[in-house]
Amino acid sequence: MWKQPLFVVGFSMLAFFLFGSFAYEWLFGNVPRQVFFIKENGRVVEGLPISPKWTYPFGTDQYGYDMLGKIMIGAKYTIMATLAIAALRILLAIPLGFLLSTYLRRHQNWISGFIDSMHYIPLTLLAYFVLTPVLWMPEEGFSTTMWERIFIQVVIMALLTMPIVSVLIANESALLYKKEYVLASKTLGAGRFRIIRFHLLPQMREKIVVLYGQQVIETFVILAHLGLLNLFLGGTKVSYDPMFGDPPMSIAYEWAGLFGSSFRYLLGSPWLPLTPVLFISLSILAVSFMMEEYVRSKNPKVKKRMQAKKKDAVVEWNREQLREKMVLLKAHKKNEPS
Template sequence: MKRFLTPQGVIGFTLIVLIVGIGIFAPLVIPADMATKMKMTMRLKPPSIGYPFGTDQLGRDIFFRVLLGAHTSLGIAGAAVAISVLIGLPLGIISGYARGAVDNVLMRIVDTLLSFPALLLALTISAMLGPSIPNTIIAIGIAFTPFLARIIRGEALRVSAMPYVEAARAAGTNDAAMIWRHILPNVLPLVIVQATISLAFAILAEAGLSFLGLGTQPPNSSWGLMIQASRDYLDVAPWTALAPGAAVALTVLALNMFGDVLRDVLDPRAS
């Protein structure tokens, strides 16, 4: 618990709670038209009291778009990581526990996917499926699955070689019970840590896909889409990219900070 109370842990956790709270409650308290309402007479206005983050090229309030964009960006990242866990967790555990031919076949598939950079793989899948929020979630989830599966497989190999696991096997415990009672509980802490860190990369991946036009599509609002829309106005209205860019950077920083602390707490090999 003391490790959570370090400055890094407190700052990271506080920022995550704040950002996630905005992502959850912003759509409930902010009318949807606040982010989509266009006022051409107010286009590209700099930050002011009335518009804290300024306005974009269509006169829309960037402050409200950033708040509502948190819901989309965090939702996509969270769902994508959930998919990678649902696929990568059983894949890694079965591979690490079964070993032999099963391990060789599964890991060759994982190695093939790992040969592609995650963002490039997500970009390819998204281009094949078409640009939409569900397809973006699927693309990012599949792209991050091999990383998670490889890490879980290594931990499953380590746990399955422990003396108490060997003793349970000698006592006649079947494979399903062995995985459920002994392997899975010891692998879960690593999964939690890796999922937290993967969230940061998933947010960057969503922003990258949206920037390239293969992620979130208008009229939905996401941080990556806002950055993409602002690229033609950076010389005259840099604030249009600064606010969503800062939101992405702050969220990734918070997740990485908290993930490092979480790893120190949950990693059984941590000192």
């Protein structure tokens, strides 16, 4: 897996965003640099928001904050929350899926049919109505900390689609129950838990990893949709000033919040919403690279091809060594006195 180039590229991209975010905050603090205008030869040539330049690669927002700094500060919240939501969803769905396919097999059809109907419910709207009391700042301010709100959001978003994922796992494990080695194990007296541990789980490990990658991508998309609805990770800062109120803002500078809070500038200052979209897309691309290369590394044909390359390299090295020894042997025979 680590020998697959695209897997290394995808992993390096996510690691760079994540560790770069911690390093940026450690070096420069949790407030991005701010500028109000650009001067050339003593004259103001550009005001807010400042377009991308060499000193500001992604420009500034409407308040003068550096977009690159906001992206780097919010990277850790976005990536860690996304990975945590998908991981919690999978960890809860695995035992429920095996429970459904093993201990509730008689009821699996109607339970799966009922849960499959949830595919037609817009998950973004459901998450919006459930999370609004948690993330939308009341007039008196939040009574919880940012990390508490992130934790609540992670749990709720994991629970919303956990039934659907558990049904997918149950359907896959139900197919494995028809395999000959599982039937033989049951005939020899293996218990249900033993079948799950030694037969179902090892056979489904690769599919579960791929399913986790799919859930990560889906979570990125849902967070972006919630951002368009002004519901941001960690909470939405709302101004209730009737005269000079600011629009809703992201507290954590997470990418979906930066996208949603600046979407109205798409035509006038396109770098504001497109910068977070770019980094969300790069993260999704990185996860896709890792999924694709993981599947390729587990493919028997790819394994045989890599093993054949290793064998060819060993054979070629042995031939080269033999050729060198033959040359040395001939030279030694010529130098021997007759």
